[in-house]
Amino acid sequence: MQLSTSSEIKLRVGVPVRIGFNELVLMNHDNQTNRTYFTGFCIDVFEAAIRALPYEVNYDFVPIEAGINASYNDLVYQVFNQTFDAVVGDTTITSERSQYVGFTIPYTDLGVGMLVSNENEDMWFFLKPLSADLWITSAGFFILTGFVVWVIERPVKPQNSKAHLRSKSEAYYGLPSQPLEKLLNNLAKFVVIIWVFAVLILTSSYTATLTSIMTVNQIRLHSRGNYIGYQAGSFTQGVVKNLNFKGLKPYNSVEEYALALSRGSKHGGVSAIVDEVPYIKIFLAHYPSGYSMIKLESSTNSFGFVFRKGSELVHDMSMQIQLMREEGKLIEMEKVWFHKRTIPMFDNTTSDPNTLNFHTFRGLFLVTGVSSAFALFIFIIFPLEEKWYAVKKFRFRYRVREKLQRVRKFFSH
Template identity: 35%
Template sequence: MFTGYCIDVFFAALNLLPYAVPYKLQPFGDGRKNSSRTELVRLITTGVFDAAIGDITIITNRTRIVDFTQPFIESGLVVVVPMKKMNSGAWAFLKPFTKEMWIVTAAFFLIIGTVVWVLEHRLNDDFRGPPKKQVVTVLWFSFSTMFFSHRENTVSALGRLVLIIWLFVVLIINSSYTASLTSILTVQQLTSPIKGIESLIATSDPIGYQQGSYSRDYLIEELGIQESRFVPLNSPEEYAKALRDGPHGGGVSAIIDQRAYIELFLSTHCEFSIVGQEFTKAGWGFAFPRDSPLAVDMSTAILKLSENGDLQRIHDKWLMRSACTSQGATLEIDRLPLKSFWGLFTLCGLACLLALFIYFIQMIRQFSRHKEELQSSDRSLQSGRLQKFLSFVDEKEDELKSRLKRKQSERSSNRSVGDESMNDSKEAYAESSSSRNHEN
């Protein structure tokens, strides 16, 4: 008797054909080692077999010699590796973020502190004082926002706008950090030095593959992996032993095989796991001679099985296993990268640039309006234009307004004294004129 997933799919499709098809199933191979599917397909062209059913992957060199049915399952290549428990360690608090994320976050704390200092310096006494005190204020204000414990108040509208946006960014960063660190410290995690096909290619460790499958030729011809690295394996037991022994014990560091096989293997071997993404797209189909009408009719029947749900039910019967779900083990949690927060940092950066742009436009307009008054009131400002502007920006706004007001009062007083003197002169001139007229 022949049983299995592919056999059930074949019988179900056969029952949907509008005509009877006599058949006789014959095994291929010696029953001990996995036979070559390419050789099985080739025997159709020589007349040894009229068709071939089984886990035959549809690949280019096979489609050149036979016709395949519609794929009844998608199953690309994946990498499976042994996983080890990951200890949290003394520096576990750094693991939630990547190095780039830590650097950019620290830089933005300093940038926000500097921007708020610029916007508040002319208005707020908390951001004024000796240079040393101002540097300490900027650093303290920057990093105290991480815990929402900053004591300095913001009084300018632009400063409050920047701070509100930054506090929203800090809230998201703190929440993400807390959630990731909690998972790292409380959930049992598994890790492996191999993260996917790219890191596996970069090593020189042996690689296991299913004997008779197309994966070996694909990895040699398409990915350029050395042929000497491959170790043929025939059964799930050999898979498990080779992975447990490892490359230093005569085994392998990873196995590359089709996802359908690997998922079935992992259902009873919880210490191993798939790493990386599925890096090929392929499907299984039944093979028939060239121009065989059965290939077309069986494809139609497979599509009907897919539409009515029978194909999924057969899949669940044979390939769905959940023996490892109770273990509670998870793969290593990915560290939160910079790209996950790039939108927030961009929004905050644009807000800072906009606030600084508006601020300096306001300063330039005020400086242009009061430039003549400042030059006449302070001889020390008779220097370069840039130095005048910087001195203007550094001066507290209340003091500047008070000084300008005093200057205007002085001008008004001088103008009044001048008017009185002129009136006295006119009166004296009028008296002298009248006395001369009287003498005449």
């Protein structure tokens, strides 16, 4: 770092240039003007933070080869030995590197994720969201609800055979095409409304669980027969080594990721790729369908700008990055460079989403069963009450007639 006569800061900034993931850093050389230009998300964040500083900072970008031939640790070390004043690019904050240089606060998402392909060949996969007892209970309540509706509706239904059979069929399945128009008894309408409410809850829960299982559970990472990929030269190689896999394969670009995942472990590819979240977001921006991200672990590891130890720019740049995050400018930049969409992401705190069972919905079935039993009870009690009233009325008339006959006999003698 140099100070000019006007007390302006002059920085010699190293920029890692690599193959792939050009959304982060891309170097372009203009042959006509013989000038080199740098673009990308990391460059935009750095320049925006520099412009927001309360003092002027001049800088020159110097390309540095990074990737397989030169590690990022070597790049960071060049700041420590004062070859460069700073490094701007996809440089991950680690505890080891922080011993030699100063990092700003992260300006990208934290943590490491696993990239997987959304493929599943199991023809009975759709049954997995619900346990066996819940499937049986649901089927039983379908039949029970249909039977209750049929019993209630039978006395008031027209005897036309086709209409009668159609109403019985609709009642059996619990979801008539026009439930409130064809049902004549209010008790039947009440039963159907409660059952439709229960079916909607079951359907939404089934859909959510199926979506989770299709992503999280569609890859079975065992120690045998599965390969896993990682980004060449990245610190994620250490994370992958802690996992138990048959083998590890390094890759450098988005296209190589897609090819490896499409082939799979059985055909020379990999079953999954472990990488930092920003790289996975770039991949999903290129391939928005067919792939998903599983969040493996959250940590402080993320991208930060590198400066010399004790530099005031570490604090000042961190303040500007925080302001940009609070004002939403970082998200806007991500949208520009990553074409940000809603990314399917699942937490790996549970390796397999829990299958929904009867215990989860016992309250729902209790409400449905009590409602059907109540409606059937009312349906049976009302006719009995009418018949009892008729019997009592008949007995009263009989007693009156009997007394009149006695009076008549008394006066006739």
